[in-house]
Amino acid sequence: MTVSRRNFLKLSAGAATVAAFGGLGVSLAPAVARAQLLKLNWAKRTTSICCYCAVGCGLIVCTSKDGQGRAINIEGDPDHPVNAGALCSKGASIWQLAENERRLNSPLYRAPYSNEWKPVSWDWALTEIAKRVKKTRDASLIARDAKGATVNRLETIGHIGSAALDNEECWTLQAVMRALGLVYIEHQARICHSSTVSALAESYGRGAMTNHWNDIANSDVVLVMGGNAAECHPISFKWVTEAMKRGAPLIHVDPRYTRTSAKADIYAKLRAGTDIAFLGGMMKYILDNELYFKEYVANYTNAAFVVDSGYSFRSGLFSGFNARAESYDQTKWAFKKDADGVPLRDPTFKNPRCVLNLMREHYKRYTVEAVSATTGTPKADILKVYETFCATGKPDKAATILYAMGWTQHTVGVQNIRAMSMIQLLLGNIGVAGGGVNALRGESNVQGSTDNSLLAQDLPGYMATPASHWQTLEAYNAANTPASNDPMSANWWSNKPKYLASLLKAMYPTASLDDAYNWLPKLDGDTKITEYMWLGLWDKIYNGKLNGLFVWGQNPACGGANAGKNREAMTKLDWMVNVNIFDNESGSFWRGPGMQPGKIKTEVFMLPCCVSVEKEGSVTNSGRWMQWRYAGPSPRPGTKPDGDIMLQLMEKIKDLYRAEGGALPHPVVNLNTVDWKNQHGEYDANKVARLINGYFLKDAEVGGRSFKKGQQVPGFAFLTADGSTCSGNWLYTGSYTDDGNMAARRDSTQTPEQAAIQLYPNWAWAWPANRRILYNRASVNAAGVPWDPKRAVIQWTGDKWAGDVPDGGWKPGEKHPFIMTQHGHAQLFGPGRVDGPFPEHYEPMEGPIKRHPFSGQLHNPVAYQIHSEEKAVADPRYPIVCTTYRMTEHWQTGLMTRHVGWLVEAEPQLFCEMSEELAAEKSIANGEKIRVYSLRGEVEAVAMVTKRIQPYIVQGKTVHLVGLPWQFGWHTPVDGGDSANLLSPSVGDPNTGIPETKAFMVNVMKIEGA
Ligand code: SF4
Structure with a gap:
């Protein structure tokens, strides 16, 4: 079947007819059944994964068996555990992306x-x-x-x-x-998420989402902050609603009232760029009210570690600051060690220099009054959020946090996520079902890339x-x-030496390790x-x-x-x-x-x-x-x-x-390109996947087992530092073994215990080692008994672990549970980030105020910036806070979705959301054309005057916010508007360089006569 524009319109009309008659009591079941039959008889069916966001929804692709061999239908995979057949508008339109006449057909x-x-x-x-x-x-x-x-x-x-x-x-x-x-x-x-990697690695040892999508259903409280799951990761929200059906309240904290807010039990507005103030206040609330999970905090985190005398914090600056170099000497933030070189610990928390007490000291400034004056969040809302979320610091309770660019894209992006990572540790919510710090990643393979x-x-x-x-x-x-x-x-x-040697061998199998390293x-x-x-x-x-x-x-x-x-x-x-x-x-x-x-x-x-x-x-x-x-x-x-x-x-x-x-x-x-291609010289993804997993380059004995040259390495514990093994990426070792391609598995079977928390261990494969919930050794006590037996992730049966793949296979009590950190404990005090061991509130590099109540240090003193580029700080020319965001119908810059007619029809052009109060001040009516401008550039947009955005009272003054989607560009569609990033500044987080595109300053004006 040739899919011409004419056929496409016919197909679209057919799909619309089914939908339109669906609610009228007219049964189209026979027609739909016949269409299904046609798909089966005349089409090849393959499974795929949505190419848009990192929810990773399953697809079924039907490809015509006739001479054209083109896709004739793409729909949600009903067997897939995450989406169970559902797709959002982007996923549901992939057919129109694939069979799109605007695709390039020649270099x-x-x-x-x-x-x-x-x-x-x-x-x-x-x-x-x-x-x-x-x-x-x-x-x-x-x-x-x-x-x-x-x-x-x-x-x-x-x-x-x-x-x-x-x-x-x-x-x-x-x-x-x-x-x-x-x-x-x-x-x-x-x-998008470089701050996530840096923050989570520092806190727990690995830089990725701790849990997984289905697991959200296990939560007792769901907090969405710095994200808008309902619109930007729509199918993830299916698991939020699942948790809500089981009684979990949903909290949404965000500068804008969105579809996530509309579903929430508690919505709290927050001025863009003030998340650490809000979260610092939450830490103070937990510590003041003794709401932390004491056994967990004392044994599994570095709360009891004693910090050496070189560490201090004064006037918004940590010790070791070098103003000229705009950097810190991080050696000042060391732990005290005993005679054996092991960090000193005080589990009684009596030592004033232990981490927990330093935290108390650090966050005592974060009173609800100071938080409210900074964030613009009403005090009552702040307390409602704190009370609800912090009620989960108990062994049988779990809360999850879902976040996205609203936290990551700041000059304090890493510390935003560090702050939440610390809260989840205080509450004992890491490693458990329904807990975790969960990044809503925006691209289908941004985790893999x-x-x-x-x-x-x-x-x-x-x-x-x-x-x-x-x-x-x-x-x-x-x-x-x-x-x-x-x-x-x-x-x-x-x-690490085993992993690096194996990587060098994957790139250069015939070279010596020293030569291969030298060439890098x-x-x-x-x-x-x-x-x-x-x-x-x-x-x-x-x-x-x-x-x-x-x-x-x-x-x-x-x-x-x-x-x-x-x-x-x-x-x-x-x-x-x-x-x-x-x-x-x-x-x-x-x-x-x-x-x-x-x-x-x-x-x-x-x-x-x-x-x-x-x-x-x-x-x-x-x-x-x-x-x-x-x-x-x-x-x-x-x-x-x-x-x-x-x-x-x-x-x-x-x-x-x-x-x-x-x-x-x-x-x-x-x-080595030999391992990239098949016998016809074509790129072979299976061969590369086998190389990434790794194989033995010679016969070898490892861990008491014998392996022959050419055998796949069964797991990263079998990689070697002597050049016997190659592996493109040690984290993926175990994904493609002699048993086959683990990522291709479509087996939903699970034990009753696994099913109780929706683990799906036989569906696809998860890094590392097919472990579904990271740090799960922290979900049990020192005897291997789950804190919450109803939601056991792992448990010691007397001779082995049951449930998920344990995060380290040792017997209970033999090792500390956070195996990827140097000392085995999760880090409340994180000396490895360049801007301080504790998150501290600093204003965005562009903002509406000149001082804040927490210290005299306005900005992150080590933020990445280009000094020759001017910034608007309390600048009357640019008095309005601007934030950017995504919509359901478009993906990232819209490069792909702006060519898909179904999606463009729904969201055809750039708009700018603003409050009724700001619109009145600027004499702008809903639907009028406006100019939004900053120190960098300007865009034209349609004004969307809405109650969803409200002015903020910050330090007694009114501060306005506008919001623009960043998903348009001049190329397509014609007159659709240009990129909101023409307005955002070149400033970034000092750890990862992620730009601060979620809070900067602009002004707006009506375009007369437009
Ligand atoms: S865009 Fe995301 S939520 Fe939507 S169908 Fe694709 S993977 Fe699922």
Whole structure:
């Protein structure tokens, strides 16, 4: 069946008819049944996973068996445990995305100073790109730095994207880029949840959602703060309503009243950017009222650790602050140790220097009055939230928190999440069913792309990127492998040398470990890591420091903070490669608003990739479930799977180096691409998945077991540091064993205990080791008995653990439960983050006030900023707080969804929500065209005057808020409006560089005569 526009309209009308008659008492069952039969008789059925958000809903794709072989229907998978057949509007429209006539069907080339795209062949495009990569690399690869250290890094080509790729492609892409020597490797995770990774890793040991979607149903209280689950992760909300049906109250704390608020039992408004004030007040409430779970806090957290005398906090600054360097000396924040080098502990909490007492001292300033004056939240609402949530600090109670960009995208993004992580520890809500700190991640594989590290600061599996002061593998391991003198600390990261060796062997199986390490690019050890991250990278492009850029499945012309600067930066490049499904604002930046193509030198290659349902591979959802997708229709003519694009490009670059030589050819020509392809030379996701899992490179004995060369490694405990094993990512070892592809499992069976908490251990696979609830050793006491037997996650049966895969298989009481932290305890005091061991309230870098009641320090003193870029602080020209957000119908910058007619019809253009009071002040009526402007730029939008936004009383004064979705762009639809990120500033969190796009200052005015 050919899907023409005409057929598409007929199909749409048919679908609408079924829906329209559904409620009229007219049974369409026979017709629907016949349609089902047609689908079965004439179509191939494959399963896939939604390509949009990281809820990871299951799909069934029906592909015509006739000559065209196109998708004829895509619907929710009724067997899938997370969505049970349901899809939100985005998921339900994937058919229209896949069979979309606006998809590119040929590579395009834009020559320097040209004002048009020219269709070109794949071979020409990839050959020309390979030549440019080599020319740039040969001209500027830095083999040794000014100090003589071997660094083998390439600073003149950058890469950004992509959380839209499968795990296998992400791993392959990072391997390509690192083999070439790139150090500027960034993608969506940086600007959405990098703060999550940093905060959760510091608090608990791993940087991912602790629980999983179905588990929300087990909660006694659900708090959504810094997110809007009902609209942005709609199917996750199914599990919130499940918890509510069982009696759990829903609390929503947010600057805007949204659909999540509408369903909530308690809604509390909060000025954007003041979450730490709110959460600091909650910690004070817990401590003042002794509501914490004492046995848990004393034994499983570092609350009892005694902090050394070097630590102090005065006037908003922690000890060790260096104003000139805008950084802290973190050695000042150390624990006191006993004679054996084990941290001193006082479980009686009498020592004034123990962590719990330092917390009391720190948060005593966070009175309800001070919190209310800062956040603009009425006192009664604050207390209602505190009382409800903190009632769960009991062994048989659990509360969960769901959050998203409202917490992450701030100059205190990491500390926002740290604050909540600490609250959940105080209440004993980590490791238990219905508890946890749960990140609502926004892209189908942003968890997997983070795990596989398309990021500057680490290698796959969260191992630090080599730097210039670690010249050898031995030096790297010595500096990056933690040690603990506490025999009860598992200190799991002591295994890091095995994981790094296995990664090096996955990239370079025939090289020695030392050579392979030597070839990896090394960051400059004296440069702040944020300089390699998103904002630092774009500033360097803007200043003409880079020649080439890969933009792979991402749209920085709309999605990045200060998007106008990014657009301008692209004009400074010599060449850019843009891989995507549709033409977009980034690939076509040279013909965007205000651009003069005749003056822009940048060559642009646009490579059309296929859509997710046309290829095979795995994606990892927010709950760490690695799920396999099968190919339905073949790639649309003219497009290629991303994996083939990477493979073919790398083969061409290798060929050039083999033929011509060039700068440091070894890491390029020796890169293992054999394991990426099948016998026909095509990209093979199954083979790459097996490589990521890892296999034995020679016969070996490990852990008392014998393995033959070529056997898959059964779990990361069997990886070795001597080069006997390869593994692309140790976290995924166990996902593809000799028993097959674990991610492809579709088995819903579970024991009654597992079923009681909806664990689904045989459906797909979860990292690490198929563990569904992280830190589950903290859900039991020292004897292995669950705190809450009704919701047991694990329990000791006398000779083994039952339930979930235990977080460490030792017998009860043998090891501390947080096995990934150095000392085995979860960290209330977190000395590893660069802006302080305790979260402290600081105002956003742009805000409406000049001082706040907590200290004289207005902003995060070590925040990433570019000092030459002006900021609006209590600036009468920009008096209104602005926040940005997503809608149900569009996804991220809208690059994909703005081409889908069903979705554009529902949300066709940019609007700006504002209160009735602000509208009256500005003489703006609902529906009028307005201009929203900041220090960086301006957008035109339709005014949406609503009661959902209310003014705030902050320090006795009225502060207004406006909200804009950031999901539009000039390219499509025509007159749909441009990106809200044209307004947001280039400032970021000092730990991860995530930009502060959730709170900044603007003004609005009516466009007269519009
Ligand atoms: S966008 Fe998210 S919630 Fe919606 S169908 Fe896709 S995975 Fe499910």
